[in-house]
Amino acid sequence: MKEYIYVGSNELLDLVKKIPKGQVVFDGASVAKWINETDQELNADDEIIATFVVNTFGQLVIADRQSEHVVCAGGENVLSAGEITFHVGKNSVVVTEITNQSTGYCPDIVSWDAAEAALNLAGLKHPEGFTRKFVFRKCEKCGELNIVKEAWYVCVFCDTDLPGEWNIS
Template identity: 55%
Template sequence: MRPGDGGRRMGSAGDVDGWIVERSAAELTEPFTFVVGMDGVLRLAPRRSEHVACAGGDMVLGAGEIGFTREAGRWIVREVSNQSTGYCPDVSSWAEVARALDAVGLGRPSRFTHEVVFRRCPDCQEHNIVREGDFVCVFCGGDLPTAWNVDPGA
């Protein structure tokens, strides 16, 4: 996928099935890139695609990585995260991701299977991934806020 190319819009379980069967066996062993656009629609792209390219450069309601498995003759979500350094979505974006997955009829877990906590440092403005509850900037040592603040409007 080249920058500027959008991910494939998924309007139904059939769309997801059609997209997945186009993937190679090797691709199916890894999660894919996904975004939920401002229209609430799920978009999928191969794993090494940038989330911003998957979204066609637009803002999103959610983004991360997603993996599927075949169960009882249909595809279901095996794993899903908010891991996107392009958008740094809050874990609260799960509600929008779940709504988009439900809209296309995909079985899914009850929450992200892997949550990433992103924060922007108020001192140096760098984006951080908070590990093990340590809200300290890895770049300047400043304190990171406990509430999500990556969006400049936040």
């Protein structure tokens, strides 16, 4: 599977030295344990949104939603990254939403394969794909990262056409 390198700011990368990396998810019980140990609060629907990465060992790793993906990953490359929503029931933990929203790694939508494999490894029920997909492209003229919206492949910084294929590395 494709590995994604961190492409964000050095300032955020420096946080890796100060903040512990995320928690590996082995099963639903480890999600519940993480919620309790980190004083996370479920919303009115008994859900919690977290930052996630899939590490290069294929494991799901989670951290507080306000944390940076690069910190969650301990500064390492990832196979996928984004946000994940868990519904926590009395006897179960289920993934209800998952995205590839990470401007630090800008994973392609094909990183779903790694996310799905990690969720399956942890035995978590989940959607059949990213519930919201983010399309990232790097402008070949000005070098800025872009999120493509509504299939409009034009750089918001310099108005140059963006490539159709994922090109961030």
